[in-house]
Amino acid sequence: xxxxxxxxxxxxxxxxxxxxxxxxxxxxxxxxxxxxxxxxxxxxxxxxxxxxxxxxxxxxxxxxxxxxxxxxxxxxxxxxxxxxxxxxxxxxxxxxxxxxxxxxxxxxxxxxxxxxxxxxxxxxxxxxxxxxxxxxxxxxxxxxxxxxxxxxxxxxxxxxxxxxxxxxxxxxxxxxxxxxxxxxxxxxxxxxxxxxxxxxxxxxxxxxxxxxxxxxxxxxxxxxxxxxxxxxxxxxxxxxxxxxxxxxxxxxxxxxxxxxxxxxxxxxxxxxxxxxxxxxxxxxxxxxxxxxxxxxxxxxxxxxxxxxxxxxxxxxxxxxxxxxxxxxxxxxxxxxxxxxxxxxxxxxxxxxxxxxxxxxxxxxxxxxxxxxxxxxxxxxxxxxxxxxxxxxxxxxxxxxxxxxxxxxxxxxxxxxxxxxxxxxxxxxxxxxxxxxxxxxxxxxxxxxxxxxxxxxxxxxxxxxxxxxxxxxxxxxxxxxxxxxxxxxxxxxxxxxxxxxx
Amino acid sequence: xxxxxxxxxxxxxxxxxxxxxxxxxxxxxxxxxxxxxxxxxxxxxxxxxxxxxxxxxxxxxxxxxxxxxxxxxxxxxxxxxxxxxxxxxxxxxxxxxxxxxxxxxxxxxxxxxxxxxxxxxxxxxxxxxxxxxxxxxxxxxxxxxxxxxxxxxxxxxxxxxxxxxxxxxxxxxxxxxxxxxxxxxxxxxxxxxxxxxxxxxxxxxxxxxxxxxxxxxxxxxxxxxxxxxxxxxxxxxxxxxxxxxxxxxxxxxxxxxxxxxxxxxxxxxxxxxxxxxxxxxxxxxxxxxxxxxxxxxxxxxxxxxxxxxxxxxxxxxxxxxxxxxxxxxxxxxxxxxxxxxxxxxxxxxxxxxxxxxxxxxxxxxxxxxxxxxxxxxxxxxxxxxxxxxxxxxxxxxxxxxxxxxxxxxxxxxxxxxxxxxxxxxxxxxxxxxxxxxxxxxxxxxxxxxxxxxxxxxxxxxxxxxxxxxxxxxxxxxxxxxxxxxxxxxxxxx
Numbered sequence: 002x003x004x005x006x007x008x009x010x011x012x013x014x015x016x017x018x019x020x021x022x023x024x025x026x027x028x029x030x031x032x033x034x035x036x037x038x039x040x041x042x043x044x045x046x047x048x049x050x051x052x053x054x055x056x057x058x059x060x061x062x063x064x065x066x067x068x069x070x071x072x073x074x075x076x077x078x079x080x081x082x083x084x085x086x087x088x089x090x091x092x093x094x095x096x097x098x099x100x101x102x103x104x105x106x107x108x109x110x111x112x113x114x115x116x117x118x119x120x121x122x123x124x125x126x127x128x129x130x131x132x133x134x135x136x137x138x139x140x141x142x143x144x145x146x147x148x149x150x151x152x153x154x155x156x157x158x159x160x161x162x163x164x165x166x167x168x169x170x171x172x173x174x175x176x177x178x179x180x181x182x183x184x185x186x187x188x189x190x191x192x193x194x195x196x197x198x199x200x201x202x203x204x205x206x207x208x209x210x211x212x213x214x215x216x217x218x219x220x221x222x223x224x225x226x227x228x229x230x231x232x233x234x235x236x237x238x239x240x241x242x243x244x245x246x247x248x249x250x251x252x253x254x255x256x257x258x259x260x261x262x263x264x265x266x267x268x269x270x271x272x273x274x275x276x277x278x279x280x281x282x283x284x285x286x287x288x289x290x291x292x293x294x295x296x297x298x299x300x301x302x303x304x305x306x307x308x309x310x311x312x313x314x315x316x317x318x319x320x321x322x323x324x325x326x327x328x329x330x331x332x333x334x335x336x337x338x339x340x341x342x343x344x345x346x347x348x349x350x351x352x353x354x355x356x357x358x359x360x361x362x363x364x365x366x367x368x369x370x371x372x373x374x375x376x377x378x379x380x381x382x383x384x385x386x387x388x389x390x391x392x393x394x395x396x397x398x399x400x401x402x403x404x405x406x407x408x409x410x411x412x413x414x415x416x417x418x419x420x421x422x423x424x425x426x427x428x429x430x431x432x433x434x435x436x437x438x439x440x441x442x443x444x445x446x447x448x449x450x451x452x453x454x455x456x457x458x459x460x461x462x463x464x465x466x467x468x469x470x471x472x473x474x475x476x477x478x479x480x481x482x483x484x485x486x487x488x489x490x491x492x493x494x495x496x497x498x499x500x501x502x
Numbered sequence: 503x504x505x506x507x508x509x510x511x512x513x514x515x516x517x518x519x520x521x522x523x524x525x526x527x528x529x530x531x532x533x534x535x536x537x538x539x540x541x542x543x544x545x546x547x548x549x550x551x552x553x554x555x556x557x558x559x560x561x562x563x564x565x566x567x568x569x570x571x572x573x574x575x576x577x578x579x580x581x582x583x584x585x586x587x588x589x590x591x592x593x594x595x596x597x598x599x600x601x602x603x604x605x606x607x608x609x610x611x612x613x614x615x616x617x618x619x620x621x622x623x624x625x626x627x628x629x630x631x632x633x634x635x636x637x638x639x640x641x642x643x644x645x646x647x648x649x650x651x652x653x654x655x656x657x658x659x660x661x662x663x664x665x666x667x668x669x670x671x672x673x674x675x676x677x678x679x680x681x682x683x684x685x686x687x688x689x690x691x692x693x694x695x696x697x698x699x700x701x702x703x704x705x706x707x708x709x710x711x712x713x714x715x716x717x718x719x720x721x722x723x724x725x726x727x728x729x730x731x732x733x734x735x736x737x738x739x740x741x742x743x744x745x746x747x748x749x750x751x752x753x754x755x756x757x758x759x760x761x762x763x764x765x766x767x768x769x770x771x772x773x774x775x776x777x778x779x780x781x782x783x784x785x786x787x788x789x790x791x792x793x794x795x796x797x798x799x800x801x802x803x804x805x806x807x808x809x810x811x812x813x814x815x816x817x818x819x820x821x822x823x824x825x826x827x828x829x830x831x832x833x834x835x836x837x838x839x840x841x842x843x844x845x846x847x848x849x850x851x852x853x854x855x856x857x858x859x860x861x862x863x864x865x866x867x868x869x870x871x872x873x874x875x876x877x878x879x880x881x882x883x884x885x886x887x888x889x890x891x892x893x894x895x896x897x898x899x900x901x902x903x904x905x906x907x908x909x910x911x912x913x914x915x916x917x918x919x920x921x922x923x924x925x926x927x928x929x930x931x932x933x934x935x936x937x938x939x940x941x942x943x944x945x946x947x948x949x950x951x952x953x954x955x956x957x958x959x960x961x962x963x964x965x966x967x968x969x970x971x972x973x974x975x976x977x978x979x980x981x982x983x984x985x986x987x988x989x990x991x992x993x994x995x
Binding site: 076148154169 | 888891893894895899902903906907909910911915918919921922925926929930933934936937940941942973974975978979982
């Protein structure tokens, strides 16, 4: 791994622009809030796209756009940001989804009050998310990881639906408490570094060279696991998610599902597997089974929901199960499947939450009984819903197809039985999407009762259309994405010592 | 000792090191005289405020700033060093911030007690001497000086029953703690024939071990009562609730800081013979304090009481890292003590502003929708609350991270998990405050009016909460030097 200092601080600039925009929003009158927020997040997104120019695509395991300023020298804490292929994907994804969330909010009739605070919260979230995905110092990572909580409880608690206070409370408590274990783990690593090298250090590439015995690796793996399992979420730790995602405003759910969950799975890949490879090899089967348990349990729970937002939320949990199961196959195709599925789920869950939000705008209800069949009367919207649904289901050409297919392939590398189990669980996740589509298209009241609706149009149409197009881009041209993150994945596999191609 | 001998051995030149203390003492004296001379009027109130501020500012200016500095003066009874200087400056600055709030508070209550100014000065003087001595007698006298001032200030509003009750409780338990300290000091003196803690701790041998350990435990016990360590905490919530809110802030910040300094000074002298008993007793006390303090705070409905229990819990966090007894642990403890005084004071000062409102009765639901009433105050309060909880990038996060690091380096993992559990409990009540403030409907209409000084104080505390957290090296480099220096001196003996 090499550090290439190019791009003259573009990552820091893209982190500062949302903050600067927030300051502008706070001090200018409220009528300027929406355009400023829109432009600010658009610029951030464009900068993140522009960073692709600085990457050398023939060697993406290096860290590009690297910046390092020491914060506390003695403790080895530094502001070290940069991107390798894997980070770059999530860096662009987070700026993109934040931009879409803000664009969607501009026309969202649910957001009537306290506009300044609302857009500030989203912009700050963008900054913190960029920090999470580009940090190379574990303490810096932790700082941003925690900071994403603060704007999010306000988004849920102030602009959410009926149970918003309870949900905000629950969301914060779950994630904050679990992340304390992560902090303790990081500090133990730093102390280990002190014992072995004489310097405190939380810098990821340095920590890779520590010699940790197996029992300590497992101990630290479990500490990190608690934090990321709650964040991802995996099944016994998932109960905050349906509440938080169900009660947040549409844009909040979009950001939560599309990016905030990816922080957990990204960290699993980067830290749990990267830093504790022996423990990962030791515990891989347990993790795969937790993943599969998550898929099956969450799929069943999805089918049982009568609130469409909670339905989408549970479907997210099930997808995250796939991501973790694929990742802990610990082989190349598994990693590929996992990362591609993270990106794909970023688009599809965003789209699904937008569908739920759009229907709520029209019908003021999330109840599956009330909204059944409502899509039929909005032709363009119905096409978007159908495409999203089929894509998330995993039909060939759709976004989830490669993720699921490669998971099965990677499971087959271990044993046929495992592959069969994965196939069965993939079947479950198809069931609930069919259920979703049947509910929106084929059930419901007699003709004519919904005729007053106007179809999706303008900015919301653009937003959803771009998501659908991206979903099918993943499905049809997965190598566009593979090319970016393959090298980094191989790098992690190299650490695990299981390079097989 | 012959008095002439004593005078002869006192080098008058050494008084220059006492300049800040002398300034504070002189300030108290001037205020006392003014109180007798001047008639009660609006002018007198202003004069008192500004004269106190003047003297405190002079006192800060009279420090000679040096890093890694150490000097014993007055035959070793008084020690001038960097830790002392740091903590004294902090104590003075914190007092400076409290005074404007005290002024408005008493104005609001229509009972202006001028004596509170010079009592504050005297307690500050006690804190300053407490922060800079290894001598048992000096520590004992300063402990009494601080405590007696606190008893008086707790019962400042003598018409209120609650004030009297709190002060009475504080007086009784504080008196007991002083006696215990004295008893412990006697044991230590008997064991080592010395009054200097450094000499006492290094005089350890098999013959006097029992006396020494009993003495040390009793002495620590006294400090545990003063700081409010569980199970010796019963006076603390009552006294903190009873005292006028700015005074509560003063007690929780500057007072706590001063009470912790002798404990911090003790750490480098805990040698390998004493280490295991020190580790076990301190870590058990710390674990109990963290858990019980937070659990009791969780069930409070009175905000002031809640913050009092949270103050107890924070003593537990600081104590837990002291148990690791390493240079890193000492650094973490010093950092945490300093930054707790910032965030704790901030939280109490916000409460004291809220008490301007007629409807305000410190009950938790009353804080609902505060953001709609006063944005600045509620955002500041949220910052302090998040800092107390330990959300980055505030000082509370850095403090907790350092505590984790201090525990990890000595492999005291179980205490780390206790800390996680305690913080988990504390999340409940801290987040409830934030949720109520920002997400509920307005409970009552309220427009606070601040003095410019009050505004500056709160802004400065918010600023410090962020800056010392985001750029910890501002404080860290100094603390790191102090800690290593203390260990170096201890190892020289």
